[in-house]
Amino acid sequence: MTIITKLSATGFKSFARKTDLIFGNNFNCVIGPNGSGKSNIMDALCFVLGKSSAKSLRAEKSANLIYNGGKKGQPSKKAEVHIFFDNSKNEFPFNTPEIKVSRVLNQKGMSKYLVNDKVHTRQQVVDLLNKVGINPDGHNIILQGDIVHFMQMKPNDRRDLISDISGISMFDDKKNKSLRELEKVEGKLTEANVLLVEREANLRELKKDRDQAKKYVDLKNKFKDSKATYLHLLLREKKERRDSIQKVQDEHNGKINVIQSKIKEIRTSITEKQTEIQEINYQLDQKGEGELKLLQMEIGSLKSGVYKHEARVETVKSELLKIKNRKKQLLGDISENEKKIISLDREKISLNKKINLIKEEDSHIDNKLIGFKKKYGIENLGDINVKLSELDKKIEEKEKLLNGAGDAKQDLVRELDRVSFRLDGIRKELDRLNKSKNSNSLKELRKKHGAIEKELSKVIGEDSILSGKVGDGWSKINSLESELSKFKAKEVGIKEGILNNKSIDKVRKFKGVFGTVSELGNVEEKYSLALEVAAGARIKSVVTKDDIIAGHCIKELKNNRLGVATFLPLNKIKARRKESVSALLKKNEVYGLAIDLVNFDKKYANVFDYVFGNTLVVENIETARKIGIGKMRMVTIGGDLVESSGAMIGGFRGRTGIGFNQKQISEKVSVLGEELSNLNRDLQEGMERRSEIEHEIESLRNKKAELYGDIVKIEKSLGIGSSEDIIKENKELDRKKLEFEKELEIIDKDFSKFEFDVNELKKEKSEINEKLINNPEIRDNLTVLESEKEKLRDKIVNINSDLSILNNQLNMYHSEVGKVKEIISGHNKEEEEFGRELVDLNKVVSGKKTDLKDKEVKEREFYGKNKELASKRNKMMELLTVKEEGIGKEEDKINLIRNKVNEVSIKLAKAIGEIEGLEVEFEEYKDGKIRKGVSIESLKKDISDFERMINNIGNINMRALEIYDELSNQYDALLGKTNKLKVEKDDVLVLIGEIEEKKADVFMKTFNHLHSKFREIFNNISTKGQASLVLENEENPLDGGVDINVKISGSKKLDIRSLSGGEKTMAALAFIFAIQEYNPASFYLLDEVDAALDKHNSEKLSKLINTYSGTAQYIVISHNDSIITEANQIYGISMNEGVSKITSLRL
Structure with a gap:
């Protein structure tokens, strides 16, 4: 110490x-x-x-x-x-x-x-x-007179003394420091917010230009990438097509060479036989058979005619059969669509009933609202929230107009003066231009320029319309191709496994082979995987007429080493013994026996019974377990198999590529293919017309540019600016002047009205708010009712949306039914035409056969006389006829192939030309990025869209990109600084709060100690009673003072100021010594x-x-x-x- x-x-x-x-x-x-x-x-x-x-x-x-x-x-x-x-x-x-x-x-x-x-x-x-x-x-230094001050000390001063003793001054220092820091932070935050608002305003003004420039650059890059990708894919496709065409051409030429060699051999043989026939004819001529030659010619002609007409009869019958099958298929489609229409009509009726119910409920709520509003006298307020919102919006708009009317008027007056001044200058320049000696030629050029502009606008308009049609066409084609690809993929996937099996493909051509099990059955798509798993390897078994044909097929496979196949002869295959499963079929998630879920010809019943047996189709493994594992053979919709032995086979199962035929898929592929063909034809016509229009546009633009150049030359020789620009500016300024004058007139009329409108609107809003604020029940109940009404409106909107979708579907199905009926009508006409042709052909064939029979009788009579020579010659002639017919057929083949070669050659030349043109065009876009996983059709649409969007953008400020990024970085940095300052501010406020809490705790700790010691010391040195320290504000002690009270005998309490001088001194000294107890000093100086x-x-x-x-050391003056x-x-x-x-x- x-x-x-x-x-x-x-x-x-x-x-x-x-x-x-x-x-x-x-x-x-x-x-x-x-x-x-x-x-x-x-x-x-x-x-x-x-x-x-x-x-x-x-x-x-x-x-x-x-x-x-x-x-x-x-x-x-x-x-x-x-x-x-x-x-x-x-x-x-x-x-x-x-x-x-x-x-x-x-x-x-x-x-x-x-x-x-x-x-x-x-x-x-x-x-x-x-x-x-x-x-x-x-407090340890009490000078002369200080004790009096101590006795007369005010409560707040006494509290401050206790605060000093407790050491909370350090908290005040920290608090003051924190407040100073807070002031600095708030100053910086205010400054940062000002800068932030300024930067935000700048960014907002620049953002549109930046976005426009960014959009332009992005579109240009996308256009370039799409164009490069499109040309790249087109080149690749064209080269593949060229190679494919070249390959086809080489194949055709090879076939022609083979056929020509064959014809050459036949012609050599014919020449030899003709020589022999000539010798026989010579001998017969010598015997006087001139009439026989004529007869033989007639017989040959009749046979040829019968052959040709019978071939046509077969063709007509084949076409009639196709038409019959096609009509049957189309009638099935109509039936399915009509079922769907009936189902949709029912659903539509159900939705309409729902709407009517909701409308009744809505009407009920409306009645409630009307009654409620009438009860509280607010029936004229309508929708409260909406009306208040509208009033706020109107007030805001009117106040903006009111506040800005004066400034706007001044700005318009100044702008009008500027426009008028500029108009005077332009009109003088136009007068000088019209008086010039070159004005006539200039007017003529402008007239031509205007005509070309008009024509160009017309052509561009047509091109725009065609572009929309072509775009729609591509969109429809993409959609159809996507749908067609899905169905083709399913169709190919089903047949893929069988077609790739060489052993089955080899025996398929034999008579008496009906096909594989998978080809003979048709199933619904839902059961396809389950039935494929249930059939297992037997799905690839080949069904034959009898065991003899099956044995012949096995021998053929063995001789040619083509592998092994399973054959099911119809005369030998036996059905399995069936067990009764009628009770199981009634259970939930059981679809039936597998054999009952396949459509097949009745003659193959034993085959499919052999393949499936008693296999039961169920929903999943859980269903199978409920029935009983091992009780019977079961297969799930997902392809899991449960054997009757108890074995369970399952997991993830991909399609093997071998499955039963799905009738719906084949029919859908045919219909989609026909629609796609029609669309492609229309699209090709549209694109050809667009190509013609593009040439017209290019030509007109060149003419326009030439005329514009001549106009500029004349204008420069006259010492004036572009007349076109001057005229445009003149028109624009006239338009602006009229607009400004109209705006001034409107502002002058409305200026006085704005203030009146604002006051009226505020008054109306005040009345509504007063009614609502004064009665919370009105506000709450109205909110509930209007909320219920809003929910009902949402339900009606959703149901109407569903109805719209249903109507679209109904229209689509009705349209499809109409189209199919038109197709059936066309087939009926074709069927009638083929029927009539078949009747006519049968009549012709019948007549020719009768004539041929008569001629052959006469020929046989002649042969009876010269039997040997005639027989030999006739055989040779028949042989020659066959060979000549063979030559004719082969030449027909050559002609057919040559026609194909000619077509292929044209396609090849076209493909080569297209490739060369595309390679030249690709040079411009070779730096573009090649996109992956896109089709040519989608790229065409993208290119067209990008071109249109680029043209629609207009003028671009490319500098805005760089400036915006720079400002954006500054804004982000400033925003980060602002956020940091906000965090610092919050931290300072938290710290101040913590300081205040600690300060109060420390003060009370000191106060309680001093209070205790003060009472103890005062009792020791005084007999007057008990003394105590009393807080004026116990809840917030630092906001009030500290009094010293003395309790005399009984319950009477006196303030220290009510005591005698000596008693005051003793109380003050007791307080000083209490402080000594709490915070002892090393020495005390007491003066009198x-x-x-x-x-x-x-x-x-x-x-x-x-x-x-x-x-402690005491130095006392006394x-x-x-x-x-x-x-x-x-x-x-x-x-x-x-x-x-x-x-x-x-x-």
Whole structure:
């Protein structure tokens, strides 16, 4: 503990000469009569400890602290005081056992502070003393008169004293620091927000240009990539097509060479036979058979005619059969569509019923709303929320118009003046242009230019319409191709496995082979996978007429080493023994026996019974388990198999490519193919017309550019700008002038009306709000009813949407039924035509056969006479006829192939030309990125869309991209800074809140301790009653003061100000000693605190000081002899001729 060991004063007040006081570490008492200078010792101590005010040292000014010489003495030049502190425990940051703190004051009032004889500033000295708990204004220094102040202290001052003692000043420092930091943060935040708003406004203004430029660049890149990809795919497709065409051409040429070689061999054989026939004819001619030749010619002609007509009959019959099958298929489609139409009609009726029910409910709610509004007198308010929203919007609009009307008017007037001035200049320039000698030729050029522009607009309009049609066509084709691909993929997937089996393909051509099991059965798509798994390997078995044909097929496969196949002869295959499963078929998720889910010809019943047996089709494994694993063979819709042995086979199952035929798929493929063909034809015509239009547009644009160049040349020769630009500007300025004049007229008319409208709207809104605010029941009930009504409206909208979809589906199915009926009508006409042709052909064939029979009879009669020669010649002639017919057929083949070769050659030349053109075009887009996974059709649409969007963009500010990115980065950085500042602000506010909480806690802890000690000490030194410290504001103690109350006998309580002087002093001293208990100081300086005490109380005070002097040093100034009774050291002060002297006594 730091104590004062010594005080040395020279020239300070009444201590003219050097005066030293050696203090003990306990109770030191300085006594003397009034005016002896004893209080100057206290002033000297405070002088060194850092008291800056001269008045607090009982002097008018600092110079008065210097010894003035008294009546006869010599005034001192300076005042010098030294205090020596004990530093045996190194509490001061000096490695010395004692610390000397000095203050020297000259006559000019200038002070100098020293520590261990080294000069320091006052603040440095104060800070040094604060480190060891010494404060010149602390509670441990009670100067003369301070005890009176202590007694008369206001409650708030007393609270501040407790606050200082508790040390919460450090919280105040932290709080003040935090508040200063908060102020800085808020300043920075305000500045950042201003900049943020400015940047945001700039970005908002620039964003449109940036977005437009970005969109333009993006579209250009997408167009380039799409064009490059389109040309790349087209080139690849064209090259593949060229190679394919070349391959076909080579194949055709090879076939022609083979057929020509065959014809050559036949012709050689014919020549040889003709020579032999000539010899026989010569012999017969010699025998007189001239008529026979004519007869044979007629017979040959009749046979040829019969052959040709019979071939046509077969063709007609085949066509009639096809038409019959096709009509049957189409009638099936009509039946299915009509079923769907019936189902949709039922659903439509159901939805209409729902709408009617909802409308009834809506009407009921409307009635409730009307009744409710009528009840509260708000029936004229309509929809409250909507009306309020509309009123707010109207008020805002009107106020904007009102506030901006004046400025707008001024701006319009200025703009109108500017436009008028510019119009005068343009009209003068146009007058000069019209008076020029070249004006006639210029007018003629403009006339032609205008005509071409008009024609160009017309052609571009047509191109735009065609472009839309072509785009729609591509869209429909893409949709149909996608759908057709799906169905073809399913169809191919079903047949793929069988077609790739060489052994089955080899025996398929034999008579009596009906096909594989998979080809002979038709199933619904839902059961396809289940039945494929149930059939297993037997699905690939080949069905034959009998075992003889099956044996012949096996022999053929063995001889040709083509593998192994299973054959099921109809005459030998036997059905399996069936068990009764009728009870199982009634269970849920059981679809039936597998054989019952396949459609097949009845003659194959044993085959399919053999393949499926008693296999049951169920929903899933759980269903199979309910029936009983091992009870019978079962297969699930997902393809899991449960054998009757109990074996379970399942998991993920992909399609094997071998399955039963699905009738619906084949029919759908045929219909879609026909629609796709029609669309492709229409699309080709549209594209050809577009190509013609593109050439027209290019030609017209070239002519327009040439005329424009001539116009510009003439205008430059006249020394004027572009006449076209001048005329356009003239028109534009005229239009603006009219607009400005109209706007001025509107503003002038409406200016006075705006204010009236705003007031009326505000009044109406106020009335509505007043009704709603005054009665929350109205507001809440209206909200509930209107919410219910809104929900019903949403339901009606959703149902109407469903109805729209149903109507679209109904229209589609009705349209399909109509189309199919038209197709059937066409087939009926074809059937009639083929029927008539068949009747005519049968008549012709019948007549020719009759004639042929008669001629052959005559020929046989002649042969009877010259049998051998005629027979030989006839056989040769028949052979020649066959060979000639063979040559004719082969030549027909060659002609057919040559026609194909010619077609292929044209296609090849076209493909080569297209490739060369595409390669030239591709050079322009070769830097584009090739897109993956896109079709040519979708690319065409994309290119067309991108071109249209690019043309629609208009003028582009490309500089906006760079500027926007720069501003955007600045904005983001500023936004990040703002957010950071907001977080800092929140942190500071949280810290301030925490400080306030801690501050209150620390204060109450100190208060409770002081209260307890104060009561205890006061009871010890006073017999008047009980004293206590009382908070004025218990909830927020720091917002109120602290009173001292004394409870006398009974329940009467007195404030400290109601006590006598001595009682006040004892209460104040009890409070001071309570502080000593809580926050003990190393020493206490008490100057005449006993002035108001009688002898009895003085002795009590002396004893109390003696008690506390065991833990702290006390230096007490007194003129009361009773104080010295308990002191350890006594210092007597006397004065002679204005100079104080000290006599010390240690007890």
